[in-house]
Amino acid sequence: MFNVSKNENVKILLVVGSSRKGSYNQLIADYLRDKYGNIVDFRQADLKSLPVYSEDIENEDFPSVTKLREDVNWADGVLLLTPEHNFTMSVLMKNFIDWCSRVEHVLNGKPTMVTGATLGHLGTVMAQSHLRQALLSPGVKAIAVPNTEVYINAIQDRIKDGKLLEDKAESLNTAFINFIDYIKPGNGYCFSCN
Template sequence: MKIAAFVGSNRKDSLNKKLTLFMQERYQEKVEIDILPLEKLPMYNQDNELDPPEIVKEIRTKILESDGLLFATPEYNHSIPAFLKNALDWFSRIEKVMLNKPAMIVGVSAGVLGTAKAQMHLRQILNSGGIGAVTLPGNEVFIGSALDKFNESGTFTHEQTIDFLDQVVENYIGWVNKVK
């Protein structure tokens, strides 16, 4: 099963990137998680959408060929970062490559709410006509107070959360298998 992953942070030490890398390794027997190179995307401009940069076409193909989508989003000012919104805008136009793709959302923050507000916005955005990705009701992963949940080398180590994540990923894989 191929999953295209959108990591919503462009910073080097991103916790959301670290979580995605952890998931990539932990679930490698079940899913192939391909992290999309969103940092190569220019700022979306409607003037260019009919003749987009090559990287837009490359990422479109990766999304089209995937069985599902994973979003790992930080929360910026109670919403998703512009970095992630920019990618969603590119892939919502001309070729609607996310239409009907089963999506799973996770998010990590140092604060206690674990990106809950950003994820609510993200679900709403995924539900827009141009995107049309679908999410399972529930199956939510909010990882708050996260600075204690990674070790010094950046590996995710919080056993209770890992057990929970295993269950959510299992639900997601079962669902993708039904709909693909």
């Protein structure tokens, strides 16, 4: 379906929409990288180095934008981890979408998974909703993979010593395996078998 050979790892680009030290979304990205690094090749997009998008500069040669587009093209799928700022996605995440939706449209047809963590009770539900809408917009046209929605609320109760607790990550693991299964059907990964 997505030209991933049976003998090679799935390639996932992690896009963390937070630059905060101690970011909960970065913690989740680190958890996934540690847990699935043997079956998935991960890269992480550097959102902090991107210039603020403007149509006036979209054709300029920014090394950070070139690298971002190369990373998206490299990936079999893109996992977006968004914080929620004022009931929507972060500025970093919006800037990522803007750069990917113009000129080369690198997210077009790319499988995506959206998640996010928060201290509150709604688990970034508004930010994820807005992000999913943006991913389906005409300039982006990414594939929002079904059965991969995870709203991680009360994250402070799910971490210990700076790490996500395994017994508090079941829905995240299930959604991530669904994402991998969508990209590489018949790969033999089975979360419930572990």
